[in-house]
Amino acid sequence: MSELILRQPPRRAWGTPNMSPFCGKLETYLRATETPHRIEPADFRRAPRGKIPYVELDGAVLTDSQLIIEELERRAAAPLDAGLTEPDRALARVVRRTLEEGTYFLSVRMRWVEDDGWPVVRDEMKALMPAPLRLVLPLIRRKVTKMVHAQGTGRRTRAEASQLIADDWAAIAALLGDRPYLLGDRPRTVDCTVYAFLEGILGFPVESTHRAAVAGHANLVAYRQRLRAAYWSDLPAL
Numbered sequence: 001m002s003e004l005i006l007r008q009p010p011r012r013a014w015g016t017p018n019m020s021p022f023c024g025k026l027e028t029y030l031r032a033t034e035t036p037h038r039i040e041p042a043d044f045r046r047a048p049r050g051k052i053p054y055v056e057l058d059g060a061v062l063t064d065s066q067l068i069i070e071e072l073e074r075r076a077a078a079p080l081d082a083g084l085t086e087p088d089r090a091l092a093r094v095v096r097r098t099l100e101e102g103t104y105f106l107s108v109r110m111r112w113v114e115d116d117g118w119p120v121v122r123d124e125m126k127a128l129m130p131a132p133l134r135l136v137l138p139l140i141r142r143k144v145t146k147m148v149h150a151q152g153t154g155r156r157t158r159a160e161a162s163q164l165i166a167d168d169w170a171a172i173a174a175l176l177g178d179r180p181y182l183l184g185d186r187p188r189t190v191d192c193t194v195y196a197f198l199e200g201i202l203g204f205p206v207e208s209t210h211r212a213a214v215a216g217h218a219n220l221v222a223y224r225q226r227l228r229a230a231y232w233s234d235l236p237a238l
């Protein structure tokens with residue numbers, strides 16, 4: 001396998017792995033499996049489905065963090081998910097999809113749509129974009145707002161959305177219990193998702209009731225620290 005090129009925003013936004021949880025997830029996986037790779041900025045016009053992350057690998061362009069991880073797991077001598085029981089695989093799937101297909105949109109709303117999140121996201125986007133492109137940021141915000149409305153999350157009250165984030169994370173805290181990783185004593189692919197999304201909520205520098213609720217779960221806070229120490233020691237210690 002040649003060196004993998006990971007295409008994503010190259011900044012460690014807010015001292016976290018990435019402003020995109022899907023990019024943070026994939027890069028955590030590459031680090032956890034010691035897959036040789038280098039990071040290059042993403043070009044949305046070249047992204048196969050117009051989304052990040054995408055990778056270049058052995059002459060092909062692959063997209064979708066999960067499809068990429070599944071391909072790498074198939075090729076790996078020691079896959080992260082080797083030996084998982086069927087119930088554990090099922091649990092991992094349900095947790096991953098809850099975060100990626102549900103909680104994600106709540107966080108997008110809090111960042112892009114709500115007036116207290118937006119300036120923080122806007123400044124990070126400005127830092128990523130060449131000056132002339134920054135002019136389109138209000139248009140991107142409008143597009144994201146429409147997307148969140150169409151998906152349904154945008155139609156909830158802010159209080160409901162905030163409560164849902166807190167409740168999703170309370171469920172994950174309950175599943176984690178006092179285990180070091182979600183499915184036991186070693187990290188699995190699902191931990192890459194849980195960790196990246198947790199960074200996205202605890203590392204996003206805007207005070208909110210849901211962030212305070214998540215920060216109130218000592219096991220989630222320790223889990224974030226554990227994974228950061230294991231794979232992200234180049235980021236500031238927590």
Ligand SMILES: N[C@@H](CCC(=O)N[C@@H](CS)C(=O)NCC(=O)O)C(=O)O
Nearest residue numbers: 020021022050051052053064065066
């Ligand atoms: N299922 C995809 C989701 C990727 C995704 O939604 N990425 C967002 C950034 S967090 C994106 O590229 N959004 C641009 C757009 O939707 O136009 C994956 O796992 O890679």
